[in-house]
Amino acid sequence: MANHGGVVAAQIPTxxxxxxxxxxxxxxxxxxxxxxxxxxxxxxxxxxxDDHERVVDCTTPNFTGMISVIDPARSWAARWLRIGIKLL
Known part of the structure; x- marks a missing residue:
C-alpha cells in the first residue's frame, strides 16, 4: 500500500x-x-x-472488467461507480 501526498493506493496486480x-x-x-x-x-x-481459506472465501476469480483511476476526486467514472473513497 503506497501513500502519495495523503492519497493511499492499493497494490497494482503483478x-x-x-x-x-x-x-x-x-x-x-x-x-x-x-x-x-x-x-x-x-x-x-x-x-x-496469510490465510488461504479466508482469501478463497472472501474473493472470487469470477469478474468482468477492471478500471484504473489516477485521480478519484476528479474522475467521473470513479463517481459513477462509487469508488472515489476506496483504495484503488
Whole structure:
C-alpha cells in the first residue's frame, strides 16, 4: 500500500492472467498472492493476511472488467461507480 501526498493506493496486480481475484465486498482486484500477503486494503476486517481459506472465501476469480483511476476526486467514472473513497 503506497501513500502519495495523503492519497493511499492499493497494490497494482503483478500479473493479469488467471490468478487475478476480486474482493467480494469492495471489488478490489489483485492476485491471489497479493491478497494472501497483505489482505484487502479496503476490507481489513476480512483478515485475509496469510490465510488461504479466508482469501478463497472472501474473493472470487469470477469478474468482468477492471478500471484504473489516477485521480478519484476528479474522475467521473470513479463517481459513477462509487469508488472515489476506496483504495484503488
Amino acid at each position: 500479473s493479469f492472467g488467471h490468478e487475478l481475484r476480486a474482493c467480494l465486498r469492495c471489488r478490489l482486484v489483485k492476485t491471489y498472492d497479493q491478497f494472501r500477503e497483505s489482505g484487502c486494503e479496503n476490507c481489513p476486517f476480512f483478515q485475509m493476511d
